[in-house]
Amino acid sequence: MQESSVQGLPAFETHRVDNQPPPFEPRDLWADDGALREGVRRGGAGNFEARLHAYGRLAGDELYRLGFDANRDRPRLRTHDRHGHRIDAVEFHPAYHRLMELAKGHGVAGLSWHEPGAGAHVARAALSYLHHQVEAGTSCPLTMTHAAVPVLRREPSLREWADKAAAPHYDPRDVAVAGKSGITLGMGMTEKQGGSDVRSNATTATPLPTGDGYALVGHKWFFSAPMSDGFLVLAQAPDGLTCFLMPRRLDDGAKNAFRVMRLKDKLGDWANASSEVEFCGARAWRVGGEGRGVATIIEMVMLTRLDCMLGAAAQVRMALAQALHHARHRVAFGRRLAGHPLMANVLADLAVESEAATAFALRVAAAVDAAQDDPQAAAFARVATAIGKYWLCRRAPAAVNEAQECLGGAGYVEESILPRLYRQAPLNSIWEGSGNIQCLDVLRALAREPAAAQALQAELDAAAARDPLLEREAARLRQQLSAGADVLETQARLLVERLALLLQGSVLLAAGSPLATAFLRSRLGGEHGLALGTLPPGIDFDAILARALPL
Template identity: 50%
Template sequence: MSTHEVFNQAIQPTGLNPAQYPPIAEALARAGASARFEEVRAAGELGASAAALELGDLAEEHPPVLKTFDRYGHRIDEVVYDPAYHQLMRHATDLGLHGAAWADPEPHPHLARAAKFLTWGQADAGHMCPISMTYAVVPALRHNPELAAQYEPQLTARGYDPVLAPMASKRSLLAGMSMTEKQGGSDVRANTTRAVLQPDGSYRITGHKWFTSAPMCDFFLTLAQTDAGVTCFFIPRVLPDGTRNTFRLQRLKDKLGNHSNASSEVEYDNTVGWLVGEEGRGVPTIIEMVNMTRLDCALASATLMRVGLQQALVHASQRKAFGAYLIDQPLMRNVLADLATEAEGATTTTLWLADLTDRAVSGDEHAATLRRIGLAVSKYYICKRGPAFAAEALECLGGNGYVEESRMPRLYREAPLPSVWEGSGNVAALDVLRAMAKQPQTLTVFLDDVKQATGSDKNLDRAIASLESQFGDFDTLQYRARSVIGMMAKVLQGSLLVRYGNSAVADAYTSTRLGGDWGDVFGALPTGIDTGTIIDRATLKETA
């Protein structure tokens, strides 16, 4: 008799294409972009493949290594990555997830890119950092038209060229951002790095940066002080004459997650840089890059949610306990439907923001204003929901979810990062207040948009009325920022789901997040919710 018979183990399939996830195709159709779905389907097929997932595993298991000197003692400041990382980067750039959207001649380039981000991103999160920064750098770099004209064609070119060489000789480029200093963190106005103008129009920059991710990018936008104040600069790794710029990598950070991506401390010592934007206007200049990467933070959290949900659904559909499949147990159905509701709200909102990006880039001022406040609100809330979601999805697998082989621990470690990156929770919440203070019409635009669903759902109507009452006492608004911005985010998601989403999902969302006594954990949906429709909608189907 066998002593080791394997049964009642849920087998996670590969090849479940996330492009099947209904909110993705629905968002494309809503924007008139259904013609771009085939690109999204192809990205999802690749991202969900066993080969891509294995690349992600290898890149995670073999993190980058810093090589400060070569064997002869020459300072080289290079980072060596696992070959899997380079293959992931090659796929991502071939898919156009970096800067390609800015040169894409087809309609809806930013929405199509966001949808592909959601479907490819499950392969590995770490390599998406330089991809995101390269996407985001373009509008900021345009503050120096000469640099933009010279390098934008290579930033938008598909393909991956990892060789550290003069940029003019390369077929494609990657860009990074180097802002944070140890004494200031998000308070970049406290930066001490200095820049001194040279007779040839360049600047010499001296200082230390505490976090610089993806240090093997070809160039970085950085902040440094001049006599006029904080200023934005363009710093290449290799100078036009082929010599290495002074870009000393002091160490790589030993991080909680995001292991495939190198994050470093950088020392500038008389480093050559060129001005981007006006002196003293560095923060408004680089914020144009930050506001693009913040969209990717929200997309990353939405991707994380969908991947965790998929694993939980597959496990629950195959695993039996107490005489029935988990997915048929009422309490587990409550948990799964609640997770599915959260994931759909996040996905719908991020794709709505990507569509607004297309419209804003095309010159639609109303869309730009709505995106400005909607992105700040959503970056705060969606990214803040990621860790709780990852923990609950992991728990759906029980002890199996706590084992590295399930990939759920990696998801759990990754979950806090989008909230920390590009301004942690407080910074993101305060950014909403800053937007309303500088442009009072942003709140009106926001409320007018969510009110398009007025009369369709009583919980939403009450929540909008309650939200409007929160802005009277401006003296305490900063203290109350998290609760107010969280309410704004939930009202926005509820309104979008009521207007555009599945009615069962919208009902679950508004009756819990906007009404009733939902509680503080997933799995507290009230009776009467159509959990069957919600779960079926979120379940990816195997295709022949």
């Protein structure tokens, strides 16, 4: 007869699995997220709810699982085939292509354009938010493809490119665009000598004698998504910095004259390929006038910055969901983790941070949606994307790390999604202009664009009418904005931070969010520490957590 151990296990068996949470997935990320659903309805996108619900179920199940495979097996560059021909092919795990297929097919990269109408931008923003929670690397080509469409539509000769970028079809084949029903687009702005100072770009664009485009010669230090069908790039034409569309394959199917030198070994964003390239007389077509490169891409930049906001909000949301799921099932020191008052404060504070980020990002998406018919909405969107990108992207790394602490060591292990979120979190603050660039852009918009200043002032006035704390903060900001240019620049980060907090508080109040009071008291009322988990007394943590994630 075999002996048993005192724990009731067979002899010599020591391993019992208990006090562990069940798997996070499958979950319905749409049904779980009250703030998202309410923001979509406020933004006039209620008619898209059925599709958003379908994608929320998909994101919380198949996409969630695919994300682990796509990041575990990173892209690889093959510069030559076995016969010695230069191919510059990027190979991906099949999970990457499945993620792209589902995202493209459901409109993450094109719903705004192939189904235009009221609420389309808000619905597309919600799709992007759902997708980014479970796999952020694919968000890069999806965002660039989406943002390039309105820029390309301004050039009649590039209409095919715009239409196929907007189309809900994914085709990973390396063939000429004419043979595809859907395409993806990348970007090449950054050069090693300039970084964010794109006006110092040294890549040259020489008009071809035939009049059919330009020849590009130069180098790009960061060339995003080199597997794409085409790329928007900046280069110096005879009349100055100009925007170009450079195809991967020419019309006859021949490979364009650029070389992928290497893939960047990045901190995160592992499912996506970023590269360094050389242009060796690559054919490209002008987008916008010569010398108007920055002006041409400004609309694209505004849309990609909105997706940076959405990405940051998505990361905080998934981190919160992971932490709360764990804390509700894990017992420590005699009770569920979520039942300990200090842990409840941390989780509730994360929930406040998450809802404020989501509500603000969707408010800006609604302004983008209204921009075509409402100049004030367009002006607000212009300045609010820079404000939101600075602040939300600044907050995401700290929030994700706080969620990791809720899981302890398990939050630092790759079997959890949290390490991937933590590596991803700093990226959105760097991409499309770092924090200082965003803050200086806000100052520039307020000083040089009267419509932007007026739209922001209207928003401040509306906020001031909603609550005494907001009224006090709006008055402080008006006083700060009256300071001289030199003072404003040195204090730009503080100014943009306060603008972001005021706008977040205003959106939460206008939405009737039950978390508005907690946000105002903690973020604007001075009843908060430097760390998350420092909400003031009297806040109903249980109510906040019940709203944050259904049991």
